[in-house]
Amino acid sequence: MPKRGHYVNERDKPMKFRSIRSRLIQFMLLATTIPLLLSISITYIHTKETIKEQALEENRHLIFQGKTNLSNYLDNINKASLVVYNDANFLRNLRKIPEDYRAVAEVFTLLQNIQNTVSGIERIYLHASQSNQSTLVTPATFPKREFRPVPYVSTVPYEKFTTAVEPTHNSHDYGFPPSPTSYTKRQVFTFHRTITNIPSEKVLGVLAIDVRLDSVAAICEQLFNKKNEQLVIVDQGGSVIYSGNDEQIGQKLQDQAVLDHIGQNVSGYFEMNGAMHVYEKMQTPYTDWTIIKRIPNATLYERATELTKINTVIAVIALLVIIFGTLFISVRITEPIKRLTSYMNRIQSGQLNVDIDWSSRDETGIMFARFRQMMDTINNLILREYKLELANKTNQLKALQAQINPHFLYNTLQSIGTLALHHNAPRIYALLTSLSKIMRYSMNNNDALVTLQDEAEHVKLYLDLQKERFGDQLEFSLHLEPDTLGVPVPKMILQPLVENFFKHGMDNPEGGKGKLAIISRMEPAGVLTVTIENNGEPIPPDVLSRLAAGLERQQNRTQADGNGEYGIGLHNVMMRLQLYNEHGSALHIENMEPQGVRIIARIHTKAKYTKETNE
Template identity: 90%
Template sequence: MPKTGHYVKEGDTPIKFRSIRSRLIQFMLLATTIPLLLSISITYIHTKETIKEQALEENRHLIFQGKTNVSNYLDNINKASLVVYNDANFLRNLRKIPDDYRAVAEVFTLLQNIQNTVGGIERIYLHASQSNQSTLVTPATFPKREFRPVPYVSTVPYEKFTTAIEPTHNSHDYGFPPSPTSYTKRKVFTFHRTITNIPSEKVLGVLAIDVRLDSVAAICEQLFNKKNEQLVVVDRDGNVIYSGRDEQIGQKLQDQAVLDHIRQNDSGYFEMNGAMHVYEKLQTPYTDWTIVKRIPNATLYERATQLTKINTAIAVIALLVIIFGTLFISVRITEPIKRLTSYMNRIQSGQLNVDIDWNSRDETGIMFSRFRQMMDTINNLILREYKLELANKTNQLKALQAQINPHFLYNTLQSIGTLALHHNVPRIYALLSSLAKIMRYSMNKGDALVTLREEAEHARLYLDLQKERFGDQLEFSIRLEPDTLGVPMPKMILQPLVENFFKHGMDNLKDGRGRVDIMSRMNPDGVLTIVIENNGESIPPDLLKRLASELERQQSGAQAEWSDEYGIGLHNVTMRLQLYNEHGSELHIENIEPQGVRITAQIHTKATQTKENEES
């Protein structure tokens, strides 16, 4: 059958995808989109790497400078604590009896000098081992002194070190009665020094200097932006000395992966959890701290992202201009071709006196002019008799075409479905596709036997169409055992049985919602059992009894008398089962409680396989 108009055979690509306009648009889009996307991608990657290198270099210098400033501050505290060795009287005063008030005053004075030497010192605690005297000096109160046989418990772990720093903790008064100016919730770190009788190693006392975090915080806050970056200072054990988050100060750093990284080298960077981490170790004889700065990728690559957005916006604008320009040019090129095709279709249908109208001074105008002259010549050469004969033949052809070929209808449904898909109506496409598949399945007379999978798919398509009709008033399920899917069976068994529900059972639903369930199983004796259940109106007992009697008569080979509409479908199904299965396949029908009908079909698979082999 020749193609006419927009007729598309099954499997052909729709004409709009093969048109000059479509190809021109596709070419222009590819020719512009691919280079633009490559340019944007390369620019983004290059900019990202450049910004990353610059940011890393800047932050490494910044962290190094911060490390230097913190180190200098700690060195000042260390130097201030060394005054105990520079004052020759101080070591002698530690060994004197507590009642020597002059010695006590000199000790007080030296401790106050240490306190005034370096800013940020909260309090100083001194314990003399020989005189068993503990002394506490604070800026806001008078010095305190009392007898203690051992130093305060927090200083004991550091007696074995010459110098050491205790991690950040809450401030306390070293066991002395608190004063009104005590700030027990203030965070401090403590510089510990063990005082020995040089050159011997005999311990004369311990010195503990509490230092507020103000100075360290002031240094660290210059190294990061609190809004979108993080910075922590941790010791070798993972204790947080300082953090931009107050709740972390004095706690263990929970991110073990970060600790594992910073223990490997003295400085460097690494990427983890969507952020860049830059770190620098601060190592002195009395501490081993590490400054770690976390920069989220969103912050690190912010400029690259902004540049990419700008490039993308420019690319989209350029693409839109190209699309509209291409559409305009393609319309100017293809519109004359479409118009000429329309004239040709009308001429092909027998309308030889077509009024060809196209006024243009370009090549298309010349083409239409020559085509018009050609048609005038043809009309003048054709005699009246030939025109009458042609008209007669045309009428005969139209009469033949009026007998619509089912395959043409199937192809037409496919074309309409494709058009619905192009107009973003996928549901219409799905319904038309289901209807086309049902028609094709029904029209295919060559396959008398099909598999249960094919038969169930045909029933599912039918139920899908009914679902579109009834909406939420209908539910269905198809549960087939895997070993039954490939079993051969006669065609058109399930759909007529399901259709009975919509003919007789949907009128008086108990709760207004209909349900159909299809199930299958394979019995050990090789019998395929298919069960179809619905919750529709039950069959009246007298009618059910008559239907069961007619089924039994027909399945036993006797002549059955089917008179009502309900029984016609059962009659047709039973006839198919008998035609393709002579081993006594059966069909049973019964009511189920509280409402509904169950139809059970039992098919001997050996019989259907034998029949299939004979036909092949």
């Protein structure tokens, strides 16, 4: 078995991760960090979704409004081009010979009116198919006119459409000699209209209206923030009509995945490449454009991120406060424990007179005060134990000196018994044998615990001798249940209880005959109950009261007294039960009706009995 000192040292080793302070800090950190992180995460996710929904709704309305404004703008250009049908002279003028200057002037005037009707028109090109005349009208120069058998090449693909819009391209002079005011690097889109001889489908000419991107840009710039958002307008072929990035205008949109997404529905949104894309199609008889707005996630969730940062800062501050508070509280709680452990280590090393100093007024102060009282009590008990040990040594010496007496008595009784047999007196031999067994049982100090059966046999020998003394005036009986015979009990607890009857109650028994009964039984929870009843003289009430109070005080280990001659045997038995039984065994005495005394001993059979006497 390991030594006791080694065991204590193992328990006293510092355990950083198993100390109360460490566990308290870990618990407080977990109890605060996890809810805070969960709260921040849930708040961020919820805010993110809410902001996403709000942003989508706002951008849908914004793009829809932008689509309406662009549609109205293109409708104005379309209405302006319809003037060619409202003026009946214009269609006749297209068929006249080029030398009719009046007709030419009316054509110039009509084209200039179209140019002035809608803002943003860069130039207007007209080709009359019957007279083979091409006309160009610009705001900064005089109209130009020349003979051409076919229209300008850029208008040819659109002759089969009544109206159509050519994607954004660099401005040009439709084959006419450039003028100093021409801006060939300016980007425009062209509105094409094929002029027919209504109600027939005979083509009289083609009209091309170049429109600057200024008006389109003015509308689109209200739909997005150029710093952190992007907006493009593409036609059905994927060509960029307008873009916040000038380099994309007039080019094919490179992101095919975006084109695939917008081809599925008239409007909607999708997430791709770390951004939210919101789109709306603008479908008219003359164009099929799609407005696409790209909002990076960093911009879309900027408010959610800011709110999360604020919550995180607050959480960190709260966590720091909790950490410092936990450290302070843990130190206040564990410092007394560490101090008390230090005192215990010094006491363990043999310094029993340690000055225990702790002046706190809280629970720790009460604990240290109780510890000081405990040490004072231990020191007093050690001093008493030392004195008892000296007394035991003296008693042992006296016992060694008196060992010759029992052997002398045993031998003497054996000789007398042998002599009685020689003189034919077996009764005398039997009595001497019983007396010898009683003396041997009572003087044998090797066994501190015996079975109830051994104790009962000893008492029976004692009662047999008393029976010889009192004859027919004494009757006794033993009613011992079989399951109680093997129960270990302290030695010499029954005879003192029985002996009281012969000392105090045998003089005036009821009916002139003394009766005594010993009864044993097992009660629940492993309690052995031994009851001794007699019909002797009852104990006076005042004496019985003092005797019961003395037994109760002795049972509570507060005081032990004899309560006169009657209580000496009872208190000796009670002392034996307390010495060999860690549990609360009890001894109770009462008067019986109409006469007699009952003594009840209750012994816990599951108690741990010490064997110090044997050792």
